[in-house]
Structure formats: C-alpha cells, structure tokens
Amino acid sequence: MAEIVLDAVTKRFPDGALAVSEVDVAIDDGEFVILVGPSGCGKSTTLNMIAGLEDITSGELRIGGERVNERAPKDRDIAMVFQSYALYPHMTVRENMAFPLKLSKVDRATIAAKVDEAATVLDLTQHLDRRPANLSGGQRQRVAMGRAIVRSPSAFLMDEPLSNLDAKLRVQMRTEVSRIQKRLATTTVYVTHDQTEAMTLGDRVVVMRGGVVQQVGAPQHLYDHPANLFVAGFIGSPSMNFMPGTLAEGALQTALGRVSLPDRIRSALESAGAPSEVIVGLRPEHFEDVALVEESKRAAGTTFPAQAEVLESMGSDKYVYFSLSGDRASSTELEELAADAGTAELPSGGNQLTTRLSAASTAAEGEKIDIWFDAAQVQVFDPSSGRNLTA
C-alpha cells in the first residue's frame, strides 16, 4: 500500500526526443488511476518510469514517500501486467505465478498457499499445471494478473492489459480488473488508449497528449468539463461534435443557426476574453427530436431543420447523422485526434454531425427533421490555444 507521486517527471530519449514533459500527478493510496491518450502520447513511457524500466531524465518519483528514481524495479515493490502478458512459456501457470515469490525467497509452503489463493480469486485453479501455450487469451491474461497479485505489492502497473482480448472478453475482464482492484485496494496505475476503459475503470483519469498532461480528474468531470479541445474530443463515444462559430452580441452564429447563450456561458466567455471566432462543441446526447421536447424547454435551446443521412437504431436510442454545411472546425488538436482515430481520410470526416435521439423519435433516413439542442450544454473553445472558454 503506497501513494505514488510524480513530481515534474520528464523523459528525454538519448536522441533528444522529449517523450514525457514535467508530469505532476499524485496518486493516493488505493486509488485507481488511468493514463489515457492516443499512441505516442507518452503514457507507456510514464508507466515504465514508475516501474523502473526506463530511467527518469529529471524530476522525482516517490513511492510511499520515498524517492525511488535510482532504485531497480525489484526494489520498488510494484508488480506489472504487460500488454503481451509476457508469461514465461517454459513454466506452468503455477510456476509462472510462483516466480516472483521464489525470487524473493519465500518458503515453499507460503508460496503454495499464495498461489492457490490467487488462483482461486482468478478462477485458474484447474489450469495450474498447464503451460501458457495451451491457454486461451483470457486465461493468459488472468495468469498475468495472478503473477502480479501473488506477492501483494504496494502498487500495480498495467500496460494496456486488455487490448489483446476480443471485444466481448474485454468488457468482461474490465469488470474483473475493477473487482480485483476494489478487493485488494491496491494503488493501481493503468495505461490504455481506449477512452471507454478509462471512463469505466478509473477513480481518476489522466489525459496525455504529446508527453504533456492535458487534464487530471474524475471521469465524469472530464466528460462534463473538458479543459481543452483535445480532452473534449478524446473523451466520449461517439465523440463530441465540433463546428466553427462566431461570437457576436452574446449570441453564437454557427452552421446550426443562431444560438442565444445563457447568462452563465456568456459571463464565462466574457471573463475568459473569448475571441470572436471560436470552435463550438456539442455532445451527441444533447440533441433531441424537437417533437419530443417539452414546449417550455424549447426556448432554452435552438431548433434547426436537417436531413437525416444515416440512422442507426440501437433499440434504446437512435443515432442520427447529418452533414454540416460550411467549413469544418480546424485546430491541431482535432486533426491529431482524427489522425489517431483514423478518420482523417474519410470524406465526411469531421464535417458530420452525430446526434443521439430518443428511441421514440420518428426520424427516418433521407427525411427532413427538426432537431433541438440545449444551449446550456454548448462548450466553446479558443481555436488557437484549444482552451475551453466555458469550463
């Protein structure tokens, strides 16, 4: 049990590339913290520095209050689960799980008891004498977890542990990981590029981009109050809609029409010194079929007519996609996100409006429909810095 503190931790590779820049995060004892970001954002490097597999160029790493920069991984009392599982193929499941205990010279009876206990927790008891090659992906993943938990370390580090599993198993193991972490109450740092995992698993989420921490906070806070365009676009699935907008006289001119802003947003924009050209962000669930919105609420939002291009009925909701007229919102953050998601090359990429309507909506593909959105939910971003002006 220990808290992990990263104090201006920086990693610069010998070739001069700056992988991680001055990361300041304090992880409490027993907390489950997620490092999330697109590939190459420095999240794995950060994890490896905590593990001791990478040297720290500058800054200080403290585990349980003690500086551990110079300590070898084995002296940091932490366990790690690798993306590839990294099981020892020449050892049985039992030997794999016993390996860390054997190295720390625990006596045989204790090893056997601890391995059996971990195997019970992970439902691996009947596989103890098999080798990794004969196990399924999910079983291997559990063995990797088992190897980490047997020696009751003060912290777990997990490097995209679920990304090699198929979709269904991943959801199942996600719950499992969460359950084990709660049960053991061990400080955990978990790296993923999957924002769904980040949202569902963590007590707190650290969003990284290009080696720099963008925002740290509880998943819901990041979702509701993203600090900048990058976080806004990265967190949430389907992701937030962005479009260019012009601010004039307390109202916002966008491709969806003129939006008169509520007082709260207007004063926030004023105090933030918003420029006249901005980027507007709206989450898909803040749209609704106007027919389903109560009369009294309609005035608080904006209604616009649009032609439904694609409709996906999920049963509980309907996802309706529209084409936006006018320019698409452009900023380096959004381009980076699109490149990471692989949507940059799509012809419609970025200039499409995604909405989530109630299942009761009568929207149909190819037909015109009036869509309403809540003006209070509008997020306004500075296009040059990407900063959220409404948060």
Added chain:
Amino acid sequence: MAVVATPGRKAGWSLLNLLVIVYALIPVLWIASLSFKPTSSVTDGNFIPRELTLDNYAGIFATSQFTRALINSIGIAIIATALAVTIGTMAAYAIARLNFPGKKLLIGVSLMIAMFPQISLVSPLFEIERAVGLFDTWPGLILPYITFSLPLAIYTLSAFFREIPWELEKAAKMDGATPAQAFRSVIVPLAAPGVVTSAILVFIFCWNDFLFAISLTSTEASRTVPAAISNFTGSSQFEEPTGSIAAAAMVITIPIILFVLFFQRRIVAGLTSGAVKG
C-alpha cells in the same frame, strides 16, 4: 501462389530426394563395407563383402594408438564445446540485447576470425604453442577450437536471443529478478534449442578437425582420432591400412550420431509459443 501437389509432382520430388540420399550415403556404405572386408579382399571391387570379418575393428582396439586418440578426441571436443557454448551464450546475449561501445567491432572481428583461412595460422600457432609449452597438450587444441568455433556459436545464438520477446525480461525484472537471475531462469531456458544447435555444430567442428590436430600434436598425449588415423600403418610396409582406417572411420561416426540423436529431442520447435499473444 499455391503449389498444387499433383501425383506427378510428388513422384518427381520423391525421386530427387532419393537421388540426394543415395548420393550422400553411398560413400558411407562403402566405408562400412571396407571396414568389414579382410585385408586380402579390400581391392576386389565388390560393394558387398564376400566374407565378413571383425579383424579390422579388433585390430584398431588392440593398441593404445586408437583408443588413446579416442579418449583425447572425446575429452577435447566436449571441453571445447562446453566452453565455447558458455562463452558464446553470454557474448551472443550481449550482442543481441545490449548496446555497448565496440559492439560493431566485436561482430566484425568475430566474423573475420570465421573467414580467416585457418591454414595461414597453423605455423604461427605452432611456434607460439611450442614457445609457451602448450604444444601437444589438450589446452593446445582446446584453445584454437574455441577461438574458431566461437563466431559460429555467437551467430547462431544471437539469432535465437533476438527471437525472445524483450517483455519477458522486463517481466522478470518486475518480478524481482536481478539481470543474472533473469538470464539464467528465463532467457537461457528459452534459448535452449539455440544452445543445443550451436553445441552440436561446435562439437562436430572440433570432432572433425584435422588441420590443427595434425599440426599441434606429436604424441599420444593429445593426438585426436583424425590425426591418429592418418598415422595408421599396415601390418607390413607393403600393406595399405585401408581396413583399419575404414573401421576407425566407422567408430568415430558413432559418437556424432549419438550426440545428435540425444540432443535432437531437446530441439523442440515452438518452445517460445504462448509467451506473448499470438
């Protein structure tokens, strides 16, 4: 491009395989045939001996000339193999995994040793070994054998080490292993097929060497079998020792076959499967 296995194609390949096998095995069978012929019928030209005798085998084991050479050969080859593979394993690991100054130079030098014509080194080695007192001793042969087989061992082994996922080592580190422990209990067991393969190659090189054996030995103290066979004499000065040579050749083939058979079982493909996803 899919190759269809038609009956005609199959037959063609079978014929080709058969030809290669016959081509490779006829000389061996010939030597075997000669080794069972009595001296009088060695030159009769029959592939299958008319009468069989074990006199040639009895003859070579009757004196210490051959038996002592056999002991030398086995001892020298085993010691040289063990040392070369041990040193080679560590060197190959360093080359495959670590970045150190002079790494390129080391690879270059070891490649150069492998390419160097050994005959050009025999005279200097002879002089050096005589000067330092290694001439006609076991170490006098073991040292050059290690030198010339190391490049081979390093090359074979570093290829194997590169195949082992690096994450296994990281995992071992995280599990609390020192680099030495990680090497011993994770890396070496996984590289076992490579270690065995290079051991076989090095052993065959040492076992078959004739050049150093004939140049750097002079008595039974260290003369190995290939050198000893060349010193065989007939029972009279007018008689060729063909039968004895054939018998000795058969005898020294046996350890190689045993060695390969013994280790072949350990060269299991796919030992590393299941370490990482895939």
